[in-house]
Amino acid sequence: MLSRVAESIYWMSRYLERAENIARYIDVHSNLTLDTPGMARNNWSALLRVTGEYREFTERYAEESPANIIRFLAFDPSYANSLVGSMNQARENARSIREVISPELWQQINSLYHMLRTDPPDPDRSSQDLYSFFNQVKLMGLSFGGIVNDTMAHTEGWQWFRAGRLIERADKTSRILDVKYFTLLPSSEDVGAPIDQIQWAGLLKSTSAQEVYRTRYGEISPRNIARFLILDRDFPRSILHCLNRADEAVRGVLGTYPNHFQNPAEQFLGQMCSELAYTTIDRIMETGLHEWVDTLQSNLNRVGLAIHEVYFSA
Amino acid sequence: MWVFARDAPASGPSFPSRRETMAYNDYDRGTFCDEMFDGQGAPWPWARPLQTCIDGLPEGELSKRQQAAERALFDMGITFNVYGNDEATEKIFPFDLIPRMIPSREWDRTEAGLKQRITALNLFIDDVYHDRKIVKDGVVPEEILESAEGYLPACRGIDPPLGVWCHITGTDLVRDDSGQFMVLEDNLRCPSGVSYVLANREQMKRTFPEVFAASRVRPVSDYPGNLLKTLHEVAPGNRRDHPLATLLTPGRYNSAYFEHSFLAQQMGAQLIEGRDLTVQNDVVYMKTTQGLERVDVVYRRINDDYLDPRVFRPESVLGVPGIFEAYRKGNVTLVNAPGTGVADDKVVYAYVSAMIKYYLGEDAILPNVETYLCWEEKARAHVLENLDTLVVKAANEAGGYGMLIGPHASKAERERFAELIRAKPRNYIAQPTLKLSRAPVIVGDRLEGRHVDLRPYILYGEEIRILPGGLTRVALKKDSLVVNSSQGGGSKDTWVTEWEGGVSC
Numbered sequence: 001m002l003s004r005v006a007e008s009i010y011w012m013s014r015y016l017e018r019a020e021n022i023a024r025y026i027d028v029h030s031n032l033t034l035d036t037p038g039m040a041r042n043n044w045s046a047l048l049r050v051t052g053e054y055r056e057f058t059e060r061y062a063e064e065s066p067a068n069i070i071r072f073l074a075f076d077p078s079y080a081n082s083l084v085g086s087m088n089q090a091r092e093n094a095r096s097i098r099e100v101i102s103p104e105l106w107q108q109i110n111s112l113y114h115m116l117r118t119d120p121p122d123p124d125r126s127s128q129d130l131y132s133f134f135n136q137v138k139l140m141g142l143s144f145g146g147i148v149n150d151t152m153a154h155t156e157g158w159q160w161f162r163a164g165r166l167i168e169r170a171d172k173t174s175r176i177l178d179v180k181y182f183t184l185l186p187s188s189e190d191v192g193a194p195i196d197q198i199q200w201a202g203l204l205k206s207t208s209a210q211e212v213y214r215t216r217y218g219e220i221s222p223r224n225i226a227r228f229l230i231l232d233r234d235f236p237r238s239i240l241h242c243l244n245r246a247d248e249a250v251r252g253v254l255g256t257y258p259n260h261f262q263n264p265a266e267q268f269l270g271q272m273c274s275e276l277a278y279t280t281i282d283r284i285m286e287t288g289l290h291e292w293v294d295t296l297q298s299n300l301n302r303v304g305l306a307i308h309e310v311y312f313s314a
Numbered sequence: 315m316w317v318f319a320r321d322a323p324a325s326g327p328s329f330p331s332r333r334e335t336m337a338y339n340d341y342d343r344g345t346f347c348d349e350m351f352d353g354q355g356a357p358w359p360w361a362r363p364l365q366t367c368i369d370g371l372p373e374g375e376l377s378k379r380q381q382a383a384e385r386a387l388f389d390m391g392i393t394f395n396v397y398g399n400d401e402a403t404e405k406i407f408p409f410d411l412i413p414r415m416i417p418s419r420e421w422d423r424t425e426a427g428l429k430q431r432i433t434a435l436n437l438f439i440d441d442v443y444h445d446r447k448i449v450k451d452g453v454v455p456e457e458i459l460e461s462a463e464g465y466l467p468a469c470r471g472i473d474p475p476l477g478v479w480c481h482i483t484g485t486d487l488v489r490d491d492s493g494q495f496m497v498l499e500d501n502l503r504c505p506s507g508v509s510y511v512l513a514n515r516e517q518m519k520r521t522f523p524e525v526f527a528a529s530r531v532r533p534v535s536d537y538p539g540n541l542l543k544t545l546h547e548v549a550p551g552n553r554r555d556h557p558l559a560t561l562l563t564p565g566r567y568n569s570a571y572f573e574h575s576f577l578a579q580q581m582g583a584q585l586i587e588g589r590d591l592t593v594q595n596d597v598v599y600m601k602t603t604q605g606l607e608r609v610d611v612v613y614r615r616i617n618d619d620y621l622d623p624r625v626f627r628p629e630s631v632l633g634v635p636g637i638f639e640a641y642r643k644g645n646v647t648l649v650n651a652p653g654t655g656v657a658d659d660k661v662v663y664a665y666v667s668a669m670i671k672y673y674l675g676e677d678a679i680l681p682n683v684e685t686y687l688c689w690e691e692k693a694r695a696h697v698l699e700n701l702d703t704l705v706v707k708a709a710n711e712a713g714g715y716g717m718l719i720g721p722h723a724s725k726a727e728r729e730r731f732a733e734l735i736r737a738k739p740r741n742y743i744a745q746p747t748l749k750l751s752r753a754p755v756i757v758g759d760r761l762e763g764r765h766v767d768l769r770p771y772i773l774y775g776e777e778i779r780i781l782p783g784g785l786t787r788v789a790l791k792k793d794s795l796v797v798n799s800s801q802g803g804g805s806k807d808t809w810v811t812e813w814e815g816g817v818s819c
Contacts, residue, residue, distance in 0.1 A: 002590050006603045096566045099579035107389055114389070156603065253603060311603040 001156045007312040008093040009157050013164030015090035020141025021172040022083040027134040028206035044069045049179050070123040087113050102151035112140045162249035170242035171300050178293040207237045227281035240276045247273050265306035272299050341761050347493050349414050349753035360417045360813040363528035380411045380756050383517045392513045407510050408804030410755040414786040417813035427679030429778050434670040435657050439479040443469045453672050454665050463710040464655015475548045479651040483772040489751040496683050502654040504615050507785040508771045509573035514807040530812035532782035538580035540779045547775035548647050549610045557610035560584045564616050564632045574615050593636030598646045613649040660709040660743045688739040697744040701728045704744040721747050765789045767797050783808030
């Protein structure tokens with residue numbers, strides 16, 4: 001496969017996943033604010049920290065109002081990682097490889113792109129519109145994976161799609177976790193209080209994990225939630241699951257055996273998987289969750305750079 | 315001769331419902347040859363199934379179907395980029411639902427004419443870059459060749475595989491009020507538009523399935539397969555067993571990018587950009603995630619002068635350094651071959667009938683439009699005196715640019731062109747303003763006549779294969795004669811319908 005094409009699939013996939021996650025954040029937070037009177041504003045500011053680009057917001061907006069935050073995260077085309085910005089980039093990438101992706105995938109990307117441009121709800125108006133809008137974006141986001149799985153040959157292009165999506169998702173799940181722990185928990189006096197329970201439940205919800213978590217652990221506890229979202233092997237948004245599948249996808253490109261590597265990209269990704277496979281939540285907590293997430297994110301960046309070096313810059 | 319006779323009476327049963335229908339009871343055929351209606355306002359016999367269908371539609375249904383089709387094209391991203399706007403704007407190529415129909419007998423004759431013409435043009439190009447017999451025999455003046463902008467001295471002596479230079483051609487045909495198809499332009503350099511033919515057809519099959527069966531329309535869906543076959547056939551001789559064919563695009567900001575990716579996808583060929591290729595020891599490779607892979611055929615959708623910065627424009631970043639040398643050595647085939655532009659020159663165009671006679675010993679089946687060459691003194695005087703009735707064209711421009719339509723132009727514009735002609739007579743030709751035929755298009759809930767042309771697509775490999783019909787372009791602006799997509803043109807599906815009966819009604 002052409003290096004340029006592989007790179008475009010990889011980034012298209014990452015941006016699609018990014019867009020979906022933004023819709024998830026907003027969807028869940030709109031929902032949460034209804035349950036946590038008085039906490040609303042604090043909550044919305046936390047959203048900015050998930051994306052890690054708080055400064056970008058303050059450069060553009062004077063007030064941290066919920067409407068401004070939604071406008072920034074979802075509809076601001078000047079912010080490259082906004083929902084609209086991510087979709088623009090996903091579509092630009094898709095446009096450059098239309099001959100490789102299935103017509104159905106292109107059509108769905110196009111539909112979402114046009115929906116965002118022609119019919120965005122007004123963040124200043126009722127949350128009714130917002131809720132159904134972002135829910136629809138989320139569902140369309142979920143459909144990308146299904147379309148790709150069922151319309152593309154499971155060959156190299158498909159592997160790059162998976163790799164991009166899963167690496168992006170591992171990163172996003174770690175950020176969601178980080179924000180909850182780092183921003184809310186230490187500064188909040190509500191630890192263990194009903195409000196806190198609702199917030200933790202919200203975190204599960206934003207990763208579509210609430211039901212699965214409940215069947216596995218029952219009671220909501222921060223430790224179990226962290227354990228679930230980091231170390232669960234089977235849940236599709238948990239970090240270990242994402243990394244294992246990403247490892248599989250990247251190895252799939254060259255047909256490298258499991259637990260082997262032929263280049264630094266495979267090596268770094270394999271190392272990350274092994275480390276996670278043989279650690280425990282208590283070890284992670286000892287390190288400090290925030291520090292651990294920091295390390296994870298720089299390791300993910302290292303993998304991304306290695307992929308670029310090995311495969312995309314022939 | 316199979317022509318539409320404008321004033322001939324309609325044959326066959328008349329259709330009483332015709333006068334009552336909303337859609338075209340007030341259709342104004344004007345004084346033009348019409349592609350759907352005869353002189354009496356009745357549909358041509360081969361258009362009757364369509365008319366019956368439209369008659370049967372409830373009120374408002376036609377424009378509803380029109381909108382649905384446009385929506386579908388937009389959702390599928392069948393768009394082109396518009397040059398000259400501040401931001402890259404994507405638009406759908408406006409599409410009109412009413413197909414343009416050509417009866418098969420008339421088409422067969424047209425097809426024979428196109429084959430004849432492309433055969434002669436190809437021999438001409440080969441001759442230009444070799445012995446120039448046609449010059450020595452006094453048929454075409456040498457200075458015309460040397461001064462043609464598309465003439466590339468670097469191509470002298472090159473022998474492309476099978477002797478084929480113009481593998482893909484999109485000849486522009488028009489019909490004037492005599493009803494006769496005439497050749498307007500030959501377009502031997504990467505003609506675009508065929509993807510719209512294929513996309514339009516898909517839409518039409520969904521929109522008018524009933525009429526399709528009744529009209530017995532010749533299919534066009536084998537075009538991508540034929541294109542791939544052609545690319546494989548012209549691969550370098552020693553690589554013909556399993557050649558790797560690619561499509562080279564300038565990238566996604568090019569106005570025809572949709573078409574490039576669409577064709578690559580339909581053929582299952584790699585779509586590449588210049589930066590994906592590298593030339594080593596005069597062999598072309600593409601860069602893949604698993605190393606370099608040899609490329610045998612490049613269907614390039616970039617112009618000659620951007621192809622190779624080492625030979626042509628040094629500043630080109632779209633091209634591939636060294637690809638021309640690889641081509642010259644026969645290690646890769648370029649489609650179309652560089653240098654075909656020499657026969658695309660509008661002055662050279664005037665000599666095509668003579669070429670057909672010279673190389674094939676035949677009379678041209680398809681006539682040219684009468685052409686005044688401004689470099690000839692007598693013709694120039696005539697042109698300058700009659701600018702208000704003529705169409706003036708720059709010899710080397712495409713896409714409807716560099717053109718003056720005398721009857722529609724202001725005095726200032728005409729004077730500007732007069733200056734241009736006097737300054738560089740070699741660069742201009744003039745033709746009479748044709749009364750181009752018209753076809754009905756949907757305007758609101760009515761039909762109105764608009765001028766059309768026709769661009770059939772010709773593939774030239776081991777044999778010549780022609781797509782039945784082609785792209786019908788419509789000047790959507792009322793009374794406009796310019797059909798180019800960059801200038802507000804649209805398109806229609808073109809149906810070659812099996813029709814054994816006479817064509818002249």
